[in-house]
Amino acid sequence: MGRTSVEVTQLGFGGGTIGDPDEIIPEAQAEATLAAAYDAGVRLFDTAPWYGNTKSEHRVGHHLRQRQRADFRLTTKVGRVYSRPSDPASFEFPRWKGGLHFDLRFDYTRDGVLRSYEQSLQRLGINTVDALVIHDLDWRHQKSEKGVQAAFKELIDGGGFEALAELRSSGEIGAIGAGMNFTGLIPRFLEYCDIDYFLMAMPYTLLDQPALDEDLPLCEARGVGIVIGAVFSSGILATGPTDNALYAYQPAEDTIMTKARGIAAVCARHGVPLPAAALQFPLHHPAVATVIPGANSPEQVEANVAAMAHDIPLALWAELKSEGLIREDAPTP
Template structure:
């Protein structure tokens, strides 16, 4: 990795993360059915580039991402990398085995998911993950997708929060107390989740998947100050905002938050690109380095499906960005004045 890529401590934990990690969403066949040789080459490329933090989930491809991560990482010394996965869903044989087609994933495995944040659900998800990975030690375990867009309604979110409070959290605490995991986190997709979580649970970190990017810095109002008060660390997912900060605004259909970008988002990115051009700064490098400038952020993870993409993500840290670039973004109101 570039010289400015020393490992960073994750909040108050003893876990040290490389500032660039590999995210597992695309490895679940998010956009296409990936060739297995291509998958193996991507993992080798990520490792050769210096990436040592790997994040996956049972949800990614309904188990496929974990299978692929496990195959790649079992070949490496266990002490040489940090691995995180997630709880909140368990996976089961579908009722209609022959005709099952799960939602969201282009490919993936033919298993039916169930949301379950109870003690038994947490333990079952954790054990299922270990078996899919073929790895008997998971460093970080996250509460996954406890929000309306994923669960389906505010009432269901409230019920799952109750399940966590009544029993699921005890399972996570026990796993940490007995040294099976080193930290407990939660994935965040929308504003408001962090305050709700911190009211109830003594979390170690959050994986912020969308709300904090070069486009939007909403967590600076409440979420990040709360984390700072409690020594809670942050990992950033989706630094490219699901597409537009990688492709730019000029492609036929730029994507933001996994849907076609609205006109106002396209216009804002065009203005950011103009500042990039004035300072000869690649948009991708600006997006990556911006989120890492915040002192709470230990790592930024992005999906890759080729060795070249994995290596490029790491190389973005080495791009020189002048202070005047960030000053111009602030002066034009394109980033929050409070952003580091």
């Protein structure tokens, strides 16, 4: 990834979906899903305390503890610290249908970062991770520009990034990442922090490529790697433009549905499944190291693996550009 020595498979596993955001799946199904990914050759597993309110880390760790540690790459995230709920009996957390019952707070200070890191290792049951990712330091999660500035102050002046840099320089972790749900924050991160890679969710997909304006050229010039999350735009590029299709975790608007229909039609003309084009498209950018779709069943894993292996004719990319469905400057074969 980027300038680091952390090597990853082009297809990784995003741990958000097995945090039970929309449905509660049995533990045996979560275990079978992770096993299917590993057995198919996936060797990068990304998780976070936030996913399932710590459930994803428990599940990912439970499976990976059965594997040889040197054979896989494991990443998790910092920025939230968890504690017992003030009122366990009435706990509600609507973001994760199957989320575990713990309170959380954002904390990007040195103490918060190190506390989050240690808690994650304990939940995973694995005493090392390959990278730590600064999670959700953006306008949505911090509520405003003022909130973003306050979080950056914790990260920089409060010693959070210094703690991460010390973990990296000591060899305890191999890389430092930062999650990106929007364009516009990568230049700010790179001004203040020596980031190795960004986990980009939404700004660079088959549906939208705003990251080509500034963020991706800056990363490429500086040798900063990119991991693509939400490669299916949170749903619509996996399901197709169906009546209940999701985009950015919300029902897709008419303009998105129209564009998705156009992309799907081009894919159909070339005999290419829409998910195959969606998974493979970002990997043609030289800064992108891997894509990490989620899955909550072995069948979904198998579908992702098949989509990655599907042969895509060059004419498909050319037609998407000629129809104005992807940007002309988007790297393609």
